[in-house]
Amino acid sequence: MYIGQFALANSLFVAPMAGVTDRPFRQLCKRLGAGYAVSEMVTSRPDLWDSLKTSRRANHAGEPGPIAVQIAGTEAAMMADAALYNIDRGAQIIDINMGCPAKKVCNKWAGSALMQDEALALSIVEAVVAACTSRNVPVTLKMRTGWCQSHKNALTLARAFESAGVQMVAVHGRTREQGYKGQAEYDTVAAVKAALKIPVVVNGDIDSPEKARAVLQATGADALMIGRAAQGRPWIFREIAHFLATGTHLAPPLVSEVKRLLVDHLQDHYSLYGEFSGVRSARKHIGWYVRELPGGDAFRAQMNTLESSAAQVVAVERFMDGLNEKMDRIPALGLAVSDTKNSQVMKELTI
Numbered sequence: 001m002y003i004g005q006f007a008l009a010n011s012l013f014v015a016p017m018a019g020v021t022d023r024p025f026r027q028l029c030k031r032l033g034a035g036y037a038v039s040e041m042v043t044s045r046p047d048l049w050d051s052l053k054t055s056r057r058a059n060h061a062g063e064p065g066p067i068a069v070q071i072a073g074t075e076a077a078m079m080a081d082a083a084l085y086n087i088d089r090g091a092q093i094i095d096i097n098m099g100c101p102a103k104k105v106c107n108k109w110a111g112s113a114l115m116q117d118e119a120l121a122l123s124i125v126e127a128v129v130a131a132c133t134s135r136n137v138p139v140t141l142k143m144r145t146g147w148c149q150s151h152k153n154a155l156t157l158a159r160a161f162e163s164a165g166v167q168m169v170a171v172h173g174r175t176r177e178q179g180y181k182g183q184a185e186y187d188t189v190a191a192v193k194a195a196l197k198i199p200v201v202v203n204g205d206i207d208s209p210e211k212a213r214a215v216l217q218a219t220g221a222d223a224l225m226i227g228r229a230a231q232g233r234p235w236i237f238r239e240i241a242h243f244l245a246t247g248t249h250l251a252p253p254l255v256s257e258v259k260r261l262l263v264d265h266l267q268d269h270y271s272l273y274g275e276f277s278g279v280r281s282a283r284k285h286i287g288w289y290v291r292e293l294p295g296g297d298a299f300r301a302q303m304n305t306l307e308s309s310a311a312q313v314v315a316v317e318r319f320m321d322g323l324n325e326k327m328d329r330i331p332a333l334g335l336a337v338s339d340t341k342n343s344q345v346m347k348e349l350t351i
Contacts, residue, residue, distance in 0.1 A: 001035075001199060001222060003093055003168050004138030006066040008223075010035035012237045013170070015203055015227030016070045016095065016142065023059050024268035025285075028261065029230060030064060033238030036223075037068070038142075041097045041111075044073025044082035056272060060090055068093040070142070072100065072111060074120070076127035083128050087135050094132050096125060098143040098157075099172050112144045112176035115153060122160050129165035140168040142203070142225075145188040148177040158192045158200075170201035170225050180228070190219040201225045207236075209243030216244075232288025234261070252329045259320035262289050263313060270309045279309050286316060292331065293323060 001008045014021055014029045014037035026037035040057045048054055060067045069091040071082045083094045098121060100111030114121040129139045141161055146152035158169050171192055173184030184204030193200040203225035206212050212224055230236050235253050242250040253261075265285065270278040286303050290296035299319050306312050 003036075003066070003140060003199070005136070006092065006138070008035045008066075010241060011223035012241060013037065013201060013223055013225040014230060014237075015170075015225045016040055016097070017227050017231075018100070019281075019284075020227075020231060022056065022269075022272060023061070023063055024265055024272060025234070027063055027268070028265050029234045029237060032235045032261075033241050034226075034230075034234075036066075038093075038095050038140075039069045041070045041072040041100060042082070042086060044071050044075070044078045046078070046081065046085070058086065058089060059272060066092040068095055068140070070095040070097050071128075072097040073124075074114070076120075076123045079124050080127040080131035083131050083137075083139075084135070087132070087137055092137060094128060094137055094139050096128060096139065096141040096166075098141060099170070112147065115143060115157065115176070116147050116151075118153065118157060118160070121157060122164060125161050125164045125166060133165065138167040139165065140170070141166050142170040142172070144172050144174055144176050145185070146175050148175050151175075152188055154188050155191050155195060158196055162196050162198050166198065168199045168201065169196065170203055172225075173202065173204035186215060186218045189221060193220045193222075199223065203227065206240075209240045209249065212240045213244060232285065232291060249332075252332045254329055255320060255324040255327060258289070258330050259317065259324070262286070262316055262320070266309070266313055266316065275309055279307060279312060282309075282312060286312065290319065294326075295319070295323075 001011050012033060012035050014026060014034045016038040018040050021037060021040050029037055042054055042057050058069065067090050069086040071079060071086065071094060073079045073082060086094065097111055098114045125141065132139050143154060143157065145154045152175065154171055161169060169192065171189045173186050173189055186202060189200065189202045199222040201223040202215055202219045202221035206215055206224055206226050207229035216224065226236060239250050266282055269282050269285065273281055283304055287300045290299050303312065303315060306315060
């Protein structure tokens, strides 16, 4: 699959998620089978470009390409300037955010709120494409099916965006009104795919190899974009890739491998955020890793009391070592404790 001139490793994408898909997380997902990852959204406001938050979000040091940066905003000229600013700092693909449902974003008419104003949305796309074309940088876009159930306009907008020069569209199968509630629907995505010549990516509720195959069959999409299901389970990309290629399931990762992955993730995380911020922002990642594991809830509560990176790493290592004494592999997602070969000791396992 290509985005512009860039050949991608495969058609499994990491969804851009604010506060999650930073450089350490993107690199880990790519290491574990993702073919493409987009940064967290970066503001188009120039007065915030030099802020610590924005500089961290735009940090791609050592990350394999293509480097894709997502920009968010409401003014066409400002969005075009933001695209050029990020290109000057290494972006090879610019992605426009029209999918974020967060209130603090939509209240400013950015993100998925732009889908309510089709003329404004198109003017932003045209301005960004014009700016990026001069640098030979492809523009992509992520959106929802519409603002609400009664106003699903993804198909109308997608056609306009393709005509304006967007080279790939990703569609989350929910409206902004839904947020992340209810079930994603894929009929709208299928309609967009049928109407467009550019690649179409489907996003929403893809949380297993079987679901990935079913969604591809239902939509005909060119690629899958996975977000929340990869939190604490970044190996989902290789599991899906294996299943789509062979029709068989890849064995769950060894406990010892997950311990190594998590510790490596933490060290990279601390290097980006520093000690104080790194310790606090790492807690959510650690919580996601252990949420399905025996003793995970108690361990999460303990983790939230630790105030240093060294203490976090030691606690993680001890927890995973204790788990490794009782079982070889991490249970597959959704597998009940009683279904594992070590069911009794798993029930008894504590931190």
